Amino acid sequence: MRRLFFLWLALFLSMGASGESRTQVVMLGSGNPNADPDRSGPAVAVVVNDRAYLVDCGPGVVRRAAAAEKSGIAALNVKKLNIVFITHLHSDHTLGFPDLIFTPWVLDREDPVQAYGPRGLKDMTRHIEKAWKKDVEVRQHGLEQANATGYKVVVHEIKPGVVYRDDNVVVTAFPVRHGTWDQAFGYQFESKDRKIVISGDTAPTDEVVKACDGCDLLLHEVYNPEGEELKQEHWRQYFKAFHTSPEELGDIARRAHPKLLVLYHMVFEKLPEEDLVRQVENQYLGRFETARDLGVY
Numbered sequence: 001m002r003r004l005f006f007l008w009l010a011l012f013l014s015m016g017a018s019g020e021s022r023t024q025v026v027m028l029g030s031g032n033p034n035a036d037p038d039r040s041g042p043a044v045a046v047v048v049n050d051r052a053y054l055v056d057c058g059p060g061v062v063r064r065a066a067a068a069e070k071s072g073i074a075a076l077n078v079k080k081l082n083i084v085f086i087t088h089l090h091s092d093h094t095l096g097f098p099d100l101i102f103t104p105w106v107l108d109r110e111d112p113v114q115a116y117g118p119r120g121l122k123d124m125t126r127h128i129e130k131a132w133k134k135d136v137e138v139r140q141h142g143l144e145q146a147n148a149t150g151y152k153v154v155v156h157e158i159k160p161g162v163v164y165r166d167d168n169v170v171v172t173a174f175p176v177r178h179g180t181w182d183q184a185f186g187y188q189f190e191s192k193d194r195k196i197v198i199s200g201d202t203a204p205t206d207e208v209v210k211a212c213d214g215c216d217l218l219l220h221e222v223y224n225p226e227g228e229e230l231k232q233e234h235w236r237q238y239f240k241a242f243h244t245s246p247e248e249l250g251d252i253a254r255r256a257h258p259k260l261l262v263l264y265h266m267v268f269e270k271l272p273e274e275d276l277v278r279q280v281e282n283q284y285l286g287r288f289e290t291a292r293d294l295g296v297y
């Protein structure tokens with residue numbers, strides 16, 4: 001009887017309080033192209049039970065995952081990182097891709113990486129493989145005796161719609177508007193206990209509203225339009241076409257009505273964070289937070 005109780009307790013703890021599934025979002029990088037030492041490049045982990053699903057891999061992704069594991073999130077053990085959904089191919093979102101391919105392999109990951117993303121991801125991957133060809137040869141055929149599989153990448157160039165499903169999640173890609181990029185995606189993750197939507201980089205789009213529609217958590221990008229740089233016409237045009245202002249975000253969030261809105265990829269334009277927060281508060285009365293690296297939502 002006692003044994004049965006402990007078995008039940010272990011099962012309960014492993015499955016989370018809902019009794020079936022436990023979903024968390026871990027912010028691995030809340031930043032953007034700016035080299036902010038406190039904000040790694042854009043990368044998010046959706047953790048469902050013992051599995052981590054990455055969205056984007058900005059610079060710093062593997063080390064931030066290691067930090068999250070240290071703080072108790074076992075699914076972010078670097079050897080377990082082997083699936084990523086790329087929103088678009090801007091360098092701030094993909095500079096950590098070689099890191100994700102090679103670092104866990106050097107640490108003995110055996111599974112190849114499954115990478116989902118837009119047109120051009122195959123090309124990018126081929127070039128990365130070529131660039132580190134010598135490294136692979138030396139590690140595999142030299143004294144390190146590295147395995148022959150863990151550095152490989154299976155690339156899935158996707159279209160909007162359901163792009164992935166397993167026992168934990170269904171992942172749906174939706175198109176977003178990111179200036180002159182021919183393809184950029186946001187992602188919706190549906191697990192047994194939560195619905196999570198990640199905007200990626202985007203100008204305001206109803207696709208986010210549709211994908212969220214009362215979701216538990218919406219991660220959305222935002223920029224501060226009051227910065228000095230925005231006085232120049234070409235930067236104003238750029239931000240308008242590529243990103244979302246607080247006023248636009250307010251409109252999106254009111255219609256998407258997430259239970260919690262988390263701002264990430266915040267472009268502060270050298271103004272204090274509070275300045276951006278105040279502008280969002282003026283536009284949106286719902287619950288929101290600003291993301292921090294290693295924040296858990």
Ligand SMILES: [Zn+2]
Nearest residue numbers: 032090092201
């Ligand atoms: Zn970006």
Ligand SMILES: [Zn+2]
Nearest residue numbers: 088090178201
């Ligand atoms: Zn971008």
